[in-house]
Amino acid sequence: MLNELRLPTIGRLWPEFAERSDKEGWQASRLLGALFEHELAERANRRIERHRNESHLDPTKTFATFEFGLLPMVSKAHVTALATGESWLEKGFSSSSAGGGRRCHWNFIPEKSASLPLVVIGL
Incomplete structure (x- = not known):
């Protein structure tokens, strides 16, 4: 269901996070907050990677390598x-x-x- 809602990171992480929250006594808001943070971070990473791939730019050109x-x-x-x-x-x-x-x-x-x-x- 989470994949259908386009929440693949939460779908992948929720069992591990739920188990940890049960052991450590997290409130529901902390559990949801942690899952949503990971989802947003992974979306940002996928978006940057997608834009990089679509640009066909040389990923080795950085300020560190520029002469x-x-x-x-x-x-x-x-x-x-x-x-x-x-x-x-x-x-x-x-x-x-x-x-x-x-x-x-x-x-x-x-x-x-x-x-x-x-x-x-x-x-």
Whole structure:
């Protein structure tokens, strides 16, 4: 029934969580809250993974692997500050820079993770 309601994570976890809540004497609200938290977190992870797969972007391109020295007109400190700030995460960020006959377009994919994805097109 939970799969029909599109709650697969709760369907997978509820027996384990119910047993634990019985042993530890959880209130019903705590049990439901824990199950719903896991469902929401897993949905967010599946959504990010789905978008990543649909984008056909190279998942190895991150700020950690980007060579900022190849684009001296791009400040690593500025890009890192943009990436670690919270205000742009909800809407994403896009920027362009040009220099030396080359044009670079940056797309930052909104995702709260240790290694934020970076897409550089046109290098």
